[in-house]
Amino acid sequence: MTITNYTQLALMITLVLSIVSSATAQESNPGALAPVQLHLMPMPAVVQRQPGRLNINSSFNVTTKGFADDRLRRSITRMIGRLAGQTVMTLQFEPASDEGTATLLIECAGAGSAIPLLSEDESYSLEITDKQARLKAATVVGALRGLETFLQLLEGDRTGFYFPAVRIQDQPRFPWRGLLIDVARHYQPPEVLKRNLDAMAAVKLNVLHWHLTEDQGFRVESKKYPKLHSLGSDGQFYSQDQVRDIIAYAADRGIRVMPEFDIPGHATSWLVGHPELGSAPGPYKIERGAGIFEPALDPTREDTYKFLDTFFGEMAALFPDAYMHIGGDENEGKQWDRNPQIQAFMKEKDIKDNHALQAYFNQRVLKILQKHHKKMIGWEEILHPNLPKDAVIQSWRGAASLAEAARKGYNGILSAGYYIDLIFPASQHYLADPIPQNTTLTAAEASHVLGGEATMWSEWVSPETIDSRIWPRTAAIAERLWSPRQVSDIDDMYRRLSVISRQLEELGLTHEKNYNMMLRRLANGQDIAPLRTLASVIEPVKEYRRYQMRPQTMLSPLTGLIDAARPDSEAARQFASYVDGFLSDAPRLALYQPNLDVILRDWQTAGRALGPMIDQSPALLEARPLANDLSAIAAAGLEALSYLSTGNPATMQWRDAQLAKLDEAAKPKAALEFAIITSVRKLVNAAAEPPRTRANLSEPKK
Amino acid sequence: MTITNYTQLALMITLVLSIVSSATAQESNPGALAPVQLHLMPMPAVVQRQPGRLNINSSFNVTTKGFADDRLRRSITRMIGRLAGQTVMTLQFEPASDEGTATLLIECAGAGSAIPLLSEDESYSLEITDKQARLKAATVVGALRGLETFLQLLEGDRTGFYFPAVRIQDQPRFPWRGLLIDVARHYQPPEVLKRNLDAMAAVKLNVLHWHLTEDQGFRVESKKYPKLHSLGSDGQFYSQDQVRDIIAYAADRGIRVMPEFDIPGHATSWLVGHPELGSAPGPYKIERGAGIFEPALDPTREDTYKFLDTFFGEMAALFPDAYMHIGGDENEGKQWDRNPQIQAFMKEKDIKDNHALQAYFNQRVLKILQKHHKKMIGWEEILHPNLPKDAVIQSWRGAASLAEAARKGYNGILSAGYYIDLIFPASQHYLADPIPQNTTLTAAEASHVLGGEATMWSEWVSPETIDSRIWPRTAAIAERLWSPRQVSDIDDMYRRLSVISRQLEELGLTHEKNYNMMLRRLANGQDIAPLRTLASVIEPVKEYRRYQMRPQTMLSPLTGLIDAARPDSEAARQFASYVDGFLSDAPRLALYQPNLDVILRDWQTAGRALGPMIDQSPALLEARPLANDLSAIAAAGLEALSYLSTGNPATMQWRDAQLAKLDEAAKPKAALEFAIITSVRKLVNAAAEPPRTRANLSEPKK
Secondary structure, three states: OOOOOHHHHHHHHHHHHHHHHHHHHHHHOOOOOOOOOOOOOOOOOEEEEEEEEEEEOOOOOEEEEEOOOHHHHHHHHHHHHHHHHHHOOOOOOOOOOOOOOOOEEEEEOOOOOOOOOOOOOOOEEEEEOOOOEEEEEOOHHHHHHHHHHHHHOOEEEOOEEEEEEEEEEEOOOOOEEEEEEEOOOOOOOHHHHHHHHHHHHHOOOOEEEEEOEEOOEEOEOOOOOOHHHHHHOOOOOEOHHHHHHHHHHHHHOOOEEEEEEEEOOOOHHHHHHOHHHEOOOOOOOOOOOOOOOOOOEOOOOHHHHHHHHHHHHHHHHHOOOOEEEEEOOOOOOHHHHHOHHHHHHHHHHOOOOHHHHHHHHHHHHHHHHHHOOOEEEEEHHHOOOOOOOOOEEEEOOOHHHHHHHHHOOOEEEEOOOOOHHHOOOHHHHHOOOOOOOOOOOOHHHHOOEEEEEEEEOOOOOOOOOHHHHHOOHHHHHHHHHHOOOOOOOHHHHHHHHHHHHHHHHHOOOOOOHHHHHHHHHHHOOOOOHHHHHHHHOEEEOOOOHHHHHOOOOOOOOOOOHHHHOOOOOHHHHHHHHHHHHHHHOOOOOOOOHHHHHHHHHHHHHHHHHHHHHHHHOHHHHHHHHHHHHHHHHHHHHHHHHHHHHHOOOOOHHHHHHHHHHHHHHHOOEOOEEEOOHHHHHHHHHHHOOOHHHHHHHOOOOO | OOOOOHHHHHHHHHHHHHHHHHHHHHHHOOOOOOOOOOOOOOOOOEEEEEEEEEEEOOOOOEEEEEOOOHHHHHHHHHHHHHHHHHHOOOOOOOOOOOOOOOOEEEEEOOOOOOOOOOOOOOOEEEEEOOOOEEEEEOOHHHHHHHHHHHHHOOEEEOOEEEEEEEEEEEOOOOOEEEEEEEOOOOOOOHHHHHHHHHHHHHOOOOEEEEEOEEOOEEOEOOOOOOHHHHHHOOOOOEOHHHHHHHHHHHHHOOOEEEEEEEEOOOOHHHHHHOHHHEOOOOOOOOOOOOOOOOOOEOOOOHHHHHHHHHHHHHHHHHOOOOEEEEEOOOOOOHHHHHOHHHHHHHHHHOOOOHHHHHHHHHHHHHHHHHHOOOEEEEEHHHOOOOOOOOOEEEEOOOHHHHHHHHHOOOEEEEOOOOOHHHOOOHHHHHOOOOOOOOOOOOHHHHOOEEEEEEEEOOOOOOOOOHHHHHOOHHHHHHHHHHOOOOOOOHHHHHHHHHHHHHHHHHOOOOOOHHHHHHHHHHHOOOOOHHHHHHHHOEEEOOOOHHHHHOOOOOOOOOOOHHHHOOOOOHHHHHHHHHHHHHHHOOOOOOOOHHHHHHHHHHHHHHHHHHHHHHHHOHHHHHHHHHHHHHHHHHHHHHHHHHHHHHOOOOOHHHHHHHHHHHHHHHOOEOOEEEOOHHHHHHHHHHHOOOHHHHHHHOOOOO
16 A cells, blocks of 8 residues: 555645746736735725835734724724734733834724714725834724724734735725625524624624514514514524624624514514414414415504504614615515405505505505614515605615616615525625626716625524535625725635635634534544545535425424535635646646646545445435545546546547536536536546647636 | 555544454443444443344434423423434424324423432433333433433444434432533633533533632622622623523533632632722732732621622522532632731631631631522632531542541532643543542441532633533543443543544534634644644643743633644544554564554654744744654654564664654643653664564553
8 A cells, every 4th residue: 555645745736736826816916015915805995015014023012093992992902812813922902002112003083983884984094014003094993994904914924923014095895785694594693693793894894684584483582572582483582682782792893783574575473473463364383494485464454554663663772773674575475365355455545466565565664664763675676666765775686676776766785696595606796796897877876886785595504504605705795895896806816715714713703614523423433534525526506406406494404415515615616727727738738737636536535435434324325426426527537637648539439428427427416516527527528639639628717 | 656545544544443442342331232332421320232223214203201391392302403413304393192103202200400409310211122212210300311311322324323222221320510610710601601511411410610700800790799790800701691591501401500709719800899808908900810819808807798798699599509619729818917907816816827717717608608598618628627517528639638528527529630621631530530449438428429520720721722621521520420430441431432522513512623723723824734633642731831831821812732732632542552553463563554654654744844834824833843853753653663564673772862852752842742752662662672572562551
């Protein structure tokens, strides 16, 4: 048996890769001075590298000049704690006594709003010289944003830790940069929200859209109507104290907390305790399935509005944000169609269809919200000729509705393109722009586009997996919403994303560390290496196919291979770049050949090892066809590599046989699919080409 | 370069090892039927394997017969959720309608106490046949214990998941089986306590000893004296609502929550807000160092007792447990010596020394606790001739004080031997017995020994690292306190411990998953493989040497290599067993040779790779001497292996030179030490012996 030298080989690959990637990335970041690359995300509006560096040792300290309050002081304490954690240095938490000698001087002009506003000034400037770092901001929230940039600038080398000298001038492109977390399909405890708020702050997101009610759960305590949460939540709800605690935690990080109470549809859980609000007699049970359900509030009864007035009054006092989201999506009105009283009401009021009836409902709800001094926001379905202009539209089915709303003078935010629950890669979300380059909106119309929100719908996420569905991809969306439109180089985004992803771990995010843990559980005590190899090159199926291919309920465990596997396979991206590099090197084909060989043999070894492993782990039974596919893919790739290395082209029969095998392997199994098929196809196709034409087979990366 | 085949090799090693270990373990578990070994911890009092198995599929269900309450129903729901998580099956949470066909039938005779008592009946029996599992218990707490055993029995193979047929009759050896968590030196948020309560329940521990106050922090809200927590905690304290929530969470798992308010010493944080209680005028600041500090309550002023009466009255209402811990340890009385009023008081009352003055104080405090219907418990220093017999002694400096207390008729619990903060291996704690085989106590005296407690003192643990200091080692202590004394086979304990350790992850414990995370942070974006190899064979220095060798404060980051490294190196244990197996195979020396070769070369590779890695990661600077040592250890081991494999003995000069190198490597650096030196010494010594005598060099494992 040969001697294992895995570590060394892995290091060699890393080294080769880093040389290549740093060359390409420098080009896309013209402000950077070689050899240090900055890892900022979102990229600030203006970054200028300067010569020099600010060295960091345990005498690092901070002071403020001008305005300072407890929120700013707490944020400085957190920043110092994180810097200490990264550098393993005991740092001083007490403010420096001398502005001139403080390592970091923060000049803040004023408090800004204690409860963050949409209109908050988040701009800041940061100048680092070899003497001092100076952060200036108009508000504490601006200073918070600058402190995150400051931490992202930390570098280390043989001589120690330092901050590279820079001049940064920064402000967001859009004022509304949100993350929706659906805590209704699967409840997420407060600590999950808190660590995600930390992560949001790290990438300068500023709105937590808290999707609190659904068919599957009513998650907030109502003291006015306690049956809402006590009967509608399986005991899994936030007490009002916990809500206040989350809001304070978010405000400390300059993040608004906007609640959503989704009505009139998506409201089964309301009706468990209050069937009298429904459009059918009930009784109702908490919904355990996924999809669109019939129950809807009865928009024709005055008691419904009395109830909502009291309820929204209570919630308006609990949630200080200026906006309240009333959902309004996906109500098909089937209960309305079948209810004679509702039909009579529509006839009497000359309401011609369910859309109009919902518009009537929205008008009534809007008045209630206005009474309680809240602005209304809803999903794009609420857009209706009678909708007042101060309502905000959240576009989810396509960017067209956002543009339509803007043209009609409505403010809007974009979520179409940012549905992170659909398992698309970060690159795809990254290119979705609320105001794309080719927009037909006038400047005045475009000013109605406030920003966007990533949406973490929670049908298939648990507290254990939710971070891996949100992060790191949401950081790319955060950049799209903060940074200038022209910051759009995908390779450079991924380069920085991998650094930010590690930094998010420091804040307690579990997207990386729960991965091996979940594989260990599935492996039932066996070595996880072969399983990790498999999991690293597969992804859950996209869009809504998971539920179609592998039906579950809200009470099902989310501990399967599909839950451990993650979106946007990094291993597949890396393999693709090796394949492209390899083929673009034709006819020499030496570059990346060893890397590809190592990877393909690892797949081959894993494919063989997985069979006996699955025998001992019944929880992995559904992975058996994937293990077989992995072996087939590896075999095809290795044979192709062998043809290419020896210079003898393969036959067309061989090629067609391999492509057929790859087509089989490309079919999803257990709702999982390989992310490496395209790259192996390239190898197979190239292997059957005459040497001269191979170079053309590798398409340049976009 | 050779082809990497790491995965396959690792699997082969695992396979070889499992054959060997299962052979030895069968002997120590005579009730087991080959080939399935049980992974129970703590081992039940009586386990009889039966032929047959109860297969598990998605029709698994549970019902109760006789008594059932919400606590039992919640525990069943949790158990089904965990079973679903492990099997990746959608299981039914609704009770089965038919006792006869339910997969698991639970027969509980009564509720037991809603607030767990020391006298709680925790016994249960569990019989599993191929038709049904039947769990019987006198109380709900007994049923909870049985449900944990049930979950530990889950097995899987090619045909699916199943429970092996068994008959188990079980009850604890000791009624007091605790874990002390010091939340004062480093605050631990409620979720840390909750996940540790889950883990405690999993291994049948039943007391959370909540060490709430210290020189470094006062961690509980007092509404009577709010300056205690508001000035003594840096804002890091538990609200009374949070305390009630933790107590309810623990009670749900059959766990008592006993608070400790450490007085009269260890009390600096009390004096920050209430300097008038101190024995010197103050002002006082929260202590940031580690060690023993001078501040102590003034035992001579009546106002002190009035204060304590009010305070303990408030706490007695908040904490329902029958016991209240008043600390009483490590008060050196230096403030007392210097205070003329205190000296005058002692003279007047004929109190001859500080120990007697503290005894006077304890008597007064005891009366206050009695007034509030609490039993007093304190550290062994409180043992004094005048101490009433209903006080309980916690022995920490040695088991002798426990025996002395028992002889004098005091109840006591053992913590000496269970100081998990001192980084000793589980095997050492495992052999510490509250009533050892050779005890000189009579049966009546021995009945005063109530049990024991592991102590997680928190000078050097953060929420990120605390689980790795508690688990899995505390599971071995839990077994010592629950299982019959004769269950003491260390190899079998470790075999089961590694399984239990993985199961604890499922409950949210972070001892395993934070390991790689911390290494990633230290690696600053580089491949962690070499660092992981190093970290896997080093351990933090034992006892109190960490602070001596690498001083820090309570505000220092706990993110260094010493914090990532863990006690009781599993890699070192495995290496030791290979070395022993290898040498016991002399003169053939074929057994384990490939395993040793792989491991030693991995060390060699890692040692080489670490140098350049440290250059890029200033946080790893302190690891440089360790990296050099690792290379030297690997070189010595590889050379020894080469001599042994070829059959030519090495020279004495070579041996002495290697041993000198190993002596150098054995010196701690960065407060870390190698756990593999002894094994490599064995190889080096053996290499220089004539072939005939080598077999004797390997001492049989105890």
